[in-house]
Amino acid sequence: MDRIESKAERPDKPVGGGRTASRFDLVLDTVGRLLRRGAIGNLERMVSKMHPADVAKMLHHLNAAQEKRTIFELIKPDTIKATVLSEMDEGDIGDVLQDVPAADIAMLLKDLPDDDQAYVITCLPEERSQEILKLMKPEDSAEVKDLLRYESKSAGAMMTTEYFSLTEDTTAEEAIRKLQGAKDTGNVFYVYVTDRGEKLVGVLSMRQLLQVPPHTRLATMIKREVISVTTDTDQEEVAKLVARYNLLAIPVVDKESRLVGIITVDDVVDIIHDAATEDMLKMSGTQIEEEDVLMHSSVFQAVRHRVPWLLTNLIGSIVSGSI
Structure with a gap:
């Protein structure tokens, strides 16, 4: 053997x-x-x-x-x-x-x-x-x-279509109820908000959703300047955006700005691993341990340091918002 x-x-x-x-x-x-x-x-x-x-x-x-x-x-x-x-x-x-x-x-x-x-x-x-x-x-x-x-290697190829979105006329109370009954949405980091034509118009955090009065409509509380990518965006650019803006997930839209999926931070780490390994091996022309290559990637360093903080902050936000 x-x-x-x-x-x-x-x-x-x-x-x-x-x-x-x-x-x-x-x-x-x-x-x-x-x-x-x-x-x-x-x-x-x-x-x-x-x-x-x-x-x-x-x-x-x-x-x-x-x-x-x-x-x-x-x-x-x-x-x-x-x-x-x-x-x-x-x-x-x-x-x-x-x-x-x-x-x-x-x-x-x-x-x-x-x-x-x-x-x-x-x-x-x-x-x-x-x-x-x-x-x-x-x-x-x-x-x-x-x-x-x-x-291959585009945002569309790596996104998941399992995400949680609501229309902007939904109330906070309705949003929480729908979230509680949601299936096949994976981990919900953000609530993405669309218009009736499914165009992405805003995003809000779980903390925001839990802190407002039940009758508040999402349209009045969303952040409309959304960091997003299109289906043809290169995956390395996706990774840079996630690291730069401290995101746990990034929405993916089509050419008409309709929400079609999201890319989560765990998939971004995989991208960084592959890209860093390929680039450093090309530069060195030698065999390098994958762990060593990965740890020297500047983008990976950003994600590695920020992800634990982001997760802690998210949990803390949900807990504090529910008190």
Whole structure:
């Protein structure tokens, strides 16, 4: 069996330019030992305690496709398995799904947002992708196909159509009631407000919504100067705007200024990772650790420092606004 592509064969010694083995290196080493011994039960318990992003990273560091498939099949429940899938690289997705029936893949995808569904499908061969789309719910398949028509690396290709919006004549009381009953909207960071023609006319925070009298109409309280992007905006420009204006999400509009989706900060971090890695490798002409490249990206630094503050501020705003 192929060995794990790890720097942690001897974790007590420095690795990669004098750095000592990290906790992740030790995890890789342990996984390699368990795989070689066929200790499936131990592997399953270990994987169940890991964050989906860490499982995806671990799978990326396995050399053999069969090892990746072995680990992937141990992930439970399917909701977690789907999340891990959305965190994986294109090649790894192809490896773990190689022998999985199309019907099973369609079932996995139903637990993901539409933008992640589209990402996974684009990682598979065309014939297989079409088979999966036919097996998905018609409404889900239609949303994914709509995202797939946009150019790669554009805002349209990476946005999600699962967002919360209301018309400007809605009252605060009605808005809160609709928010409480909303489904398939993901994390609601902002309330986007449109006119009757679905054109984006404003945005407001959850704190604003909770602080005003119930009968207040959204049109009287929204911020009309909205930072937004169009469906053809380059994804790196999206990342810069999110970092510059401390946004948790940014709305996407079409050529007629109609709201068609949003891009959330978690997807922006993925963009920064990919762009920073590509640019720095081009400049250096050498192999650089992905973590090192990522941490030296100025835009990533902005997002990394601001996201915890933004999340804390959002939660604090909601709590203080509800008192």
